[in-house]
Amino acid sequence: MVELFLESIMFLHGLFATFSIVVAVIIASIILKGSLQGNAIRGLKMFALLLVILAFAVNLTGAYGYLFYRLPTADSPKSLILEVDPFAHEILFETMEYLGLIGPIWSVAIAWMISYYGKQLATVMELRRTLLLHLILFVAWMIAISYTGLIPTMIAPVG
Amino acid sequence: MDSLYEVMRFLHILPVIFMSAPLYNLIVVSERVRFGKASVQVDRYLENVLRGNSTRCYIYQLTALFTGVFLVALHGDPLSSIFTNQVILLKWILLGVIMSMLSVVHFNIQPRIDDLFSQVYGDSIPEDIAAKLLPLRTLRKKMAGVCLFIVILIVILAVQVYTPVDTYLSVLLIALAALFSWRVYKKGAPRGWL
Numbered sequence: 001m002v003e004l005f006l007e008s009i010m011f012l013h014g015l016f017a018t019f020s021i022v023v024a025v026i027i028a029s030i031i032l033k034g035s036l037q038g039n040a041i042r043g044l045k046m047f048a049l050l051l052v053i054l055a056f057a058v059n060l061t062g063a064y065g066y067l068f069y070r071l072p073t074a075d076s077p078k079s080l081i082l083e084v085d086p087f088a089h090e091i092l093f094e095t096m097e098y099l100g101l102i103g104p105i106w107s108v109a110i111a112w113m114i115s116y117y118g119k120q121l122a123t124v125m126e127l128r129r130t131l132l133l134h135l136i137l138f139v140a141w142m143i144a145i146s147y148t149g150l151i152p153t154m155i156a157p158v159g
Numbered sequence: 160m161d162s163l164y165e166v167m168r169f170l171h172i173l174p175v176i177f178m179s180a181p182l183y184n185l186i187v188v189s190e191r192v193r194f195g196k197a198s199v200q201v202d203r204y205l206e207n208v209l210r211g212n213s214t215r216c217y218i219y220q221l222t223a224l225f226t227g228v229f230l231v232a233l234h235g236d237p238l239s240s241i242f243t244n245q246v247i248l249l250k251w252i253l254l255g256v257i258m259s260m261l262s263v264v265h266f267n268i269q270p271r272i273d274d275l276f277s278q279v280y281g282d283s284i285p286e287d288i289a290a291k292l293l294p295l296r297t298l299r300k301k302m303a304g305v306c307l308f309i310v311i312l313i314v315i316l317a318v319q320v321y322t323p324v325d326t327y328l329s330v331l332l333i334a335l336a337a338l339f340s341w342r343v344y345k346k347g348a349p350r351g352w353l
Contacts, residue, residue: 011239018251022262029265029267033267148244150248
């Protein structure tokens with residue numbers, strides 16, 4: 001039962017990461033649309049909130065899995081990975097571990113920009129461009145971070 | 160348990176069949192081109208059909224995703240095999256790609272097309288609006304073509320989740336999928352496969 005719970009949490013970890021990319025694409029699509037009417041701004045705020053929830057959920061599920069990943073036993077994923085391919089842990093996993101912490105902060109920053117500037121996004125082009133740049137970088141970062149988590153998982157998954 | 164697995168498999172395959180929307184959207188769009196000049200009502204009807212399909216497609220994609228997860232569990236594999244089995248992982252990534260593409264169409268291209276149609280008051284589309292519509296509709300058509308290719312790719316991968324086929328055969332099938340998608344994009348495949 002504990003195993004199934006851990007498996008489910010790690011599955012959700014991947015699911016939330018994938019959905020956060022899709023939601024970031026949705027926000028970027030709405031911003032690129034050009035004319036931002038009342039409904040579009042409301043939609044933006046809703047998806048921004050969803051992005052924040054997903055970014056926090058990715059980190060919380062990841063943190064839970066991390067407890068089992070780094071158990072000081074010979075058959076823990078970390079031990080197995082270090083035996084087979086140390087690069088996957090020392091470079092890739094460690095990168096995900098530290099750079100992954102940016103996600104929730106970044107998503108809150110994006111949501112704050114959308115919430116604070118609101119209707120101004122419809123008229124001020126520079127604001128839209130800045131937000132778009134953040135979203136493109138967020139998606140690229142999320143894909144890179146997912147990759148650094150995927151390789152160790154393929155060697156020795158948690159759960 | 161066996162019958163539950165079969166029911167889940169049925170519920171997994173069915174939405175994938177329903178995800179053939181890009182194929183029929185491309186056929187409908189090709190037929191519209193063949194139809195030639197017509198009242199704006201014809202275009203409005205066409206846009207209504209295309210707009211509604213994206214919402215349906217989201218639902219089918221999510222159904223395929225979650226029934227797929229249940230299938231993995233019911234097959235007796237750990238859920239981590241979604242990320243360790245390369246075929247399932249590739250299917251997962253491709254589903255993410257088509258969900259993102261659909262989002263671009265649903266939240267960006269389609270609303271811009273709808274905005275332009277809301278500016279049409281007469282019985283025909285004025286030249287300036289038609290000129291703005293053309294690149295948007297072309298982009299949407301191209302994305303539908305790519306989406307169709309990815310859906311076929313997912314089906315090719317689906318049949319080899321547990322029993323991989325020969326690499327050459329996979330490459331051949333992928334090439335045929337690309338050719339078919341290209342044909343549907345260009346001509347709407349009036350003779351089925353051709």
